[in-house]
Amino acid sequence: MxxxxxxxxxxxxxxxxxxxxxxxxxxxxAGGQSLVPLLSMRLASPSLVVDINGLPGxxxxxxxxxxxxxxxxARHTAVLESPEVARVxxxxxxxxxxxxxxxxxxxxxxVGSLVHADSAAEMxxxxxxxxxxxxxxxxxxxxxxxxSELFVGPLESSVAPDEIALSAFFPAxxxxxxxxxxxxxxxxxxxxxxxxxxxxxxxxxxxxYLSVSDVPTVVDLTGVPAADRAEAALEQLxxxxxxxxxxxxxxxxxxxxxxxxxxxATANAQGGTP
Amino acid sequence: MNExxxxxxxxxRLRVNGVTYELRVPARxxxxxxxxxxxxxxxTHVGCEHGVCGSCTILADGEPVRACLLLAVAAxxxxxxxxxxxxGPDGEPNAVQRAFAECxxxxxxxxxxxxxxxxxxxxxxxxxxxxxxxxxxxxxxxxRCTGYQNIVRAVERAAELESxxxxxx
Numbered sequence: 001m002x003x004x005x006x007x008x009x010x011x012x013x014x015x016x017x018x019x020x021x022x023x024x025x026x027x028x029x030a031g032g033q034s035l036v037p038l039l040s041m042r043l044a045s046p047s048l049v050v051d052i053n054g055l056p057g058x059x060x061x062x063x064x065x066x067x068x069x070x071x072x073x074a075r076h077t078a079v080l081e082s083p084e085v086a087r088v089x090x091x092x093x094x095x096x097x098x099x100x101x102x103x104x105x106x107x108x109x110x111v112g113s114l115v116h117a118d119s120a121a122e123m124x125x126x127x128x129x130x131x132x133x134x135x136x137x138x139x140x141x142x143x144x145x146x147x148s149e150l151f152v153g154p155l156e157s158s159v160a161p162d163e164i165a166l167s168a169f170f171p172a173x174x175x176x177x178x179x180x181x182x183x184x185x186x187x188x189x190x191x192x193x194x195x196x197x198x199x200x201x202x203x204x205x206x207x208x209y210l211s212v213s214d215v216p217t218v219v220d221l222t223g224v225p226a227a228d229r230a231e232a233a234l235e236q237l238x239x240x241x242x243x244x245x246x247x248x249x250x251x252x253x254x255x256x257x258x259x260x261x262x263x264x265a266t267a268n269a270q271g272g273t274p
Numbered sequence: 275m276n277e278x279x280x281x282x283x284x285x286x287r288l289r290v291n292g293v294t295y296e297l298r299v300p301a302r303x304x305x306x307x308x309x310x311x312x313x314x315x316x317x318t319h320v321g322c323e324h325g326v327c328g329s330c331t332i333l334a335d336g337e338p339v340r341a342c343l344l345l346a347v348a349a350x351x352x353x354x355x356x357x358x359x360x361x362g363p364d365g366e367p368n369a370v371q372r373a374f375a376e377c378x379x380x381x382x383x384x385x386x387x388x389x390x391x392x393x394x395x396x397x398x399x400x401x402x403x404x405x406x407x408x409x410x411x412x413x414x415x416x417x418r419c420t421g422y423q424n425i426v427r428a429v430e431r432a433a434e435l436e437s438x439x440x441x442x443x
Contacts, residue, residue, distance in 0.1 A: 002307075002346060004305070005281045005301075008301030008347055010347075033325060033340075033343050036322035036344070037300070037325050051345075075336075100325075100414070102336040102338070102396075103328060103340055104343070107334075107339045107340070187413070189414060
């Protein structure tokens with residue numbers, strides 16, 4: 001359970017970091033809370049780790065009326081505890097409270113969790129549901145990747161190997177809209193067996209699911225009668241079974257969580273506590 | 275063996291428990307291993323080595339982090355506190371350590387260093403936790419004796435001890 005050898009650099013300029021990433025089999029490390037376990041189990045063996053913790057300014061959390069921009073070095077804890085973030089987009093802290101345990105959140109970064117693209121993780125679903133985006137920098141300059149284009153497969157994002165994610169943008173909660181997040185895990189803080197996030201905006205109802213498919217999946221339930229929502233969601237999902245839960249149990253959890261998060265988001269939209 | 279000899283070693287400075295150490299480590303050296311093998315600070319225990327069990331929890335700038343999920347080369351910017359650094363300057367156990375002894379929160383003792391560091395930092399954030407908050411505080415740490423009842427009691431007792439000694443601090 002030790003990593004294989006790799007080279008390591010910690011540049012203090014973005015240009016140097018991008019240049020370093022031109023090396024084949026290189027990998028960006030921010031918080032390392034997902035990467036280091038992969039290294040230790042030798043599921044990943046990069047030849048070079050580019051530690052971006054020396055890059056200035058990437059820990060900023062910028063909140064405007066339009067949304068929340070989270071820098072690549074902002075730790076989950078800092079985002080979770082920001083009152084401004086909670087005010088502008090409450091779904092972000094609602095979901096972050098379920099990201100691992102406080103000890104891991106102290107080091108792990110929200111942007112890192114997004115580009116790690118684990119469909120069992122909370123933040124990819126949140127970014128997908130809200131229609132957010134990330135900004136990356138690479139040899140060809142900067143570009144913005146919409147959440148709908150970001151998650152392409154299990155643990156696979158559309159960020160190129162020579163690009164560094166600089167920030168993520170979570171759009172603000174529109175006035176009168178409501179959000180909710182819930183998940184079922186064997187132990188709070190563990191990976192969810194199934195999780196769901198809801199966004200209710202007038203008549204419009206959308207729900208995002210984690211730990212159900214290979215990629216975070218958002219289902220539009222607008223206009224579906226309340227009693228039929230869970231089945232309508234399941235028509236677009238194909239839960240699989242694994243050592244932790246059978247497919248049938250995951251379908252049950254989808255039913256339970258769909259009704260629960262839509263009800264909570266509706267209450268949240270009406271000014272109640274989710 | 276040739277490959278291992280070719281591996282680049284990095285000269286780093288680690289600040290641990292107020293002491294600066296200079297060491298040469300490969301980039302892949304986990305902080306948990308640097309503490310134990312390079313510095314001889316074997317109080318930090320290594321359980322699962324992939325961030326699940328919490329046995330290796332240390333404090334970086336006062337906040338709990340997993341030493342097995344941090345590379346030693348990446349830890350140089352932080353002030354590290356291990357379980358060896360929790361006691362007072364005279365070696366007197368801190369309130370959390372005393373509470374664990376009083377409440378039999380140690381059991382076999384393997385997970386204890388991670389609990390002690392976690393709870394020491396946790397009580398700084400929340401000096402008077404409810405029972406639920408005490409459980410949440412330690413939720414990231416696993417005890418294979420399943421001794422959680424005594425550990426939760428120890429968290430509450432530590433909060434009592436700390437509030438009692440507050441004026442002296």
